[in-house]
Amino acid sequence: MPDWEKHGIRIVRAGELDGNTPQTPGMTRAAAITHATAGASKLWAGTVVVDPDAKTGAHHHGELETVLYIVRGRARFRWGDQLEFVEEAGPGDFIFVPPYAPHQEINANPDEPVEAVVVRSGQEPVVVNLDIVSPEQASQSVSPIPFHPRNG
Numbered sequence: 001m002p003d004w005e006k007h008g009i010r011i012v013r014a015g016e017l018d019g020n021t022p023q024t025p026g027m028t029r030a031a032a033i034t035h036a037t038a039g040a041s042k043l044w045a046g047t048v049v050v051d052p053d054a055k056t057g058a059h060h061h062g063e064l065e066t067v068l069y070i071v072r073g074r075a076r077f078r079w080g081d082q083l084e085f086v087e088e089a090g091p092g093d094f095i096f097v098p099p100y101a102p103h104q105e106i107n108a109n110p111d112e113p114v115e116a117v118v119v120r121s122g123q124e125p126v127v128v129n130l131d132i133v134s135p136e137q138a139s140q141s142v143s144p145i146p147f148h149p150r151n152g
Helices: 135-140
Strands: 027-033 044-050 066-072 075-079 085-089 094-097 103-107 114-120
Touching: 044 103, 075 094
Parallel strands: none
Antiparallel strands: 027 044, 044 114, 066 094, 066 114, 075 085, 075 103
């Protein structure tokens, strides 16, 4: 008979989340359900916060499937090889991110953070940051042609 006291339900309290997990610029991830915290072997779950008016770097999560549930705020997601597709999600919406899908999270609201719950299909906290410039970043980084004065 299983020892349900030791191997039953585990509660990870809000103050016990672990920020020592791979990060992407523009967002903060914290792990809640992992092998270390709860004995999980097939799932990883945690939280993510995207600051007001912030844009994350492009990234993917390898072979993992990812589900996000928006708790607060308005999130804009870009995805595709050049981040050419876009859609928004708000409180109560679920988002599915398939394996290897290049994507970026953008806080669509300049006044409040986006807070979401994240669940992944594996224990490894895979985050592969990519060098893709989103359309928003490209329009902000247009640099002027340098001026070189003539020598006399």
